[in-house]
Amino acid sequence: MNNVKKLIKENYNLSKKLNGVNDIIFTDIVCYLRTSPLDEYKVEEIIQDILDMILTAQNQGKEIKEIIGEDYKEFCDSIIEEAKEEKSIFKTCVNNAPITFEIIGILIIIDFIFNNIFHLLKGNKVNLEFTLTLGSIVNFLITGFLANFIVNYIGQNSFQITKKRSCPNKIKDFLLLMGLFIIFFGVGIIKKFLSPYVILRTKIYYLGLIILVLIFLSKYIKEKVIIK
C-alpha cells in the first residue's frame, strides 16, 4: 500500500513539469483511469508510463496527439481492455475494506460532532454519549453512495466535461446545485424522522475504542492482506 502512495506522489511531482494544455489532458486521463476497474497499483504504473510519453513529447515540442492519437478516451479504453483483470468478489471486498472502514470512522466522528453542536446551541453541556440511530445509518449509506457516485461520474466523463467547460451552461449548473441542496436537506429530514429508532447508545470512550479498532484494521489489511 505504501508503494501505491509513493508512486502517486512521484507521479504528482513529475506532473508539475507539464505545460498548460498537456496538464489538462493528463488530468483527464488520470481521472478516467483512476475511476476505471483497474487495480490501484497497476493504474499508477500506467499513469507513470503515460506521463513519460507526454513529457517526452513536450520536451521534443510535439503535441500529445502525435503520440497517443486524437481520441484520448479510446486510447485509455484500449489500455483498460488489455490491463484489466478478473477479480473474485472476495478479492474486491478485501481490497475495498480499508477505505470502507475509514469512511465509517469519519462519518461516525462527523455525526458525533454535529449532534454535539446542536446540543451546545440549545444551551446544553457537551454530550458524552454517542447515539447511533437508524437515521444515522441511513445518512451514512446515502452519503457514502452519493460520494462514490459523484466521483465515478466525474472520472468516467472527464473528457466530455473538459470539452463542455469551454461553453458553460449556467442553467444546468444551477439546477445541479439545487439538486444537491435538495438531496442534502432530504437526507437531514430523513434522519430526523428516523431518529427515534435508536440502535445503540454508548459513551464516548467506547466510541474512541471502536474508531481505533477500525483504524488498526484498515492499516493491517493495507499492509498485510491486500491482494494485488
Added chain:
Amino acid sequence: MRDKSQLLRGTLEGCILKAINDEETYGYEIAEKLKYYGFDDLSEGTIYPLLIRLEKNGLLNSEKKESPYGPRRKYYTLSDKGKEELEEFYISWEMLKNNIDTLFKDYKKQGRTKNE
C-alpha cells in the same frame, strides 16, 4: 488505408517481439525502430496497449530503469515464452508470405499510384 491497418494489426505483435528480441528496449525506442522500417503510422501510444497485453501473457520481462525526464521507464526483454512465440510468428508469416506470393505470381499490377 483502412485495409493496410487491418493487415498491420495482425502482424504488429510479432513485429514488436522482433524489435524487443534485438536488444533490451523501451516503448518509445520500439515505436521509433518500427517507424524506421517503414511502419510510419505508428506511435508509442499505438503500441503501448499491445506491450501491456504481451507482458500480461508472459511473453515479455520488464525492468524499471531511470530515465532522463524523470519517470522511471520500463525496459523490455523477451521471456522464453516470448522467444517461442516469435519463432512461431515468423514461421506462420513465411508460410503466409509464400502462399500469397505464389498466388499473385501471375498478377500484373494495374499501375495504380500509392496514394489511392
